[in-house]
Amino acid sequence: MKITLLGTGTPAPSLRRQSSGYLFDLGGDVIVMDHGPGAHNRLLEAGYKATDVTHLFLTHYHYDHIMDYPRLVLTRWDHGADSVPPLRVFGPSPLRELTDRLIGEHGAFAWDIAARVKSPASLAVYQARGGGTERPRPAPDLREVSTGDAVEGCGWTVTVGPARHVQPHLACQAYRLATDGTSVVYSGDNGGVYEPFIEFASGCDVLIHMNHFLSGTELTADYRRMTGSHLDVAETARRAGARMLVLTHLLPQLDQPGVKERMVAEMAAIYDGPIVVGEDLMTVPLAPAERRPAD
Numbered sequence: 001m002k003i004t005l006l007g008t009g010t011p012a013p014s015l016r017r018q019s020s021g022y023l024f025d026l027g028g029d030v031i032v033m034d035h036g037p038g039a040h041n042r043l044l045e046a047g048y049k050a051t052d053v054t055h056l057f058l059t060h061y062h063y064d065h066i067m068d069y070p071r072l073v074l075t076r077w078d079h080g081a082d083s084v085p086p087l088r089v090f091g092p093s094p095l096r097e098l099t100d101r102l103i104g105e106h107g108a109f110a111w112d113i114a115a116r117v118k119s120p121a122s123l124a125v126y127q128a129r130g131g132g133t134e135r136p137r138p139a140p141d142l143r144e145v146s147t148g149d150a151v152e153g154c155g156w157t158v159t160v161g162p163a164r165h166v167q168p169h170l171a172c173q174a175y176r177l178a179t180d181g182t183s184v185v186y187s188g189d190n191g192g193v194y195e196p197f198i199e200f201a202s203g204c205d206v207l208i209h210m211n212h213f214l215s216g217t218e219l220t221a222d223y224r225r226m227t228g229s230h231l232d233v234a235e236t237a238r239r240a241g242a243r244m245l246v247l248t249h250l251l252p253q254l255d256q257p258g259v260k261e262r263m264v265a266e267m268a269a270i271y272d273g274p275i276v277v278g279e280d281l282m283t284v285p286l287a288p289a290e291r292r293p294a295d
């Protein structure tokens, strides 16, 4: 398994950090989790195309996690012609309604889709890409999932777990990907020290967790409960027994010189495993780096 961080930012405007996106290359299947604005550009920069992605898992429907979702679906449909199977998409309810409002008969992209399906010029492009005489509408294979569900792939399983964020306004969940002896948990957006999540992440090899801000600078106690901050994330990783912690969903304030170093030092006093501060396009090491004094 190869893990690439596509977007390690937040809704805050940033050229350094795009919004949420994670790619798991499993040899045959290519899984993407979340696809916020800019994540698709990073996917291209990482050497992948929309047609390479086989499965998409969405944690919740904040725009910084889904704005590139229609881009992925439409690009895959447009460039895949008849040669790729429909993208398999998993997420909490209302995945079907949300997708319908984007690409359904009355969705935001209905006019675009009608033109590409009916215009002779567009049909010529479609046929040049290997399509037949009739062009079907985009039809991703959708499945709404919630805590306790499992999705089986070729040599891997994704289970769905709890995350505490902005319920009941949005359903929010986490995922655990297990394959050939390695398990990776992605928190989605999860805040505070949340017991059900700790249980879900127990014993994972890699924990990719939202680390939005510095604990102690929260606006309100509620804000801290629903949004990951550094001391709570360290405590979560320690209690879950995660073998490695990858920090993501980082506000620009955390990139100021000195702040990141102080943050990691404070976290290391709580959690004694390796702490990786995520960056866009970083490949996550699946084992702690060797110390090689000659390098």
Ligand SMILES: [Zn+2]
Residues within 6 Å of the ligand: 060, 062, 165, 189
């Ligand atoms: Zn969110």
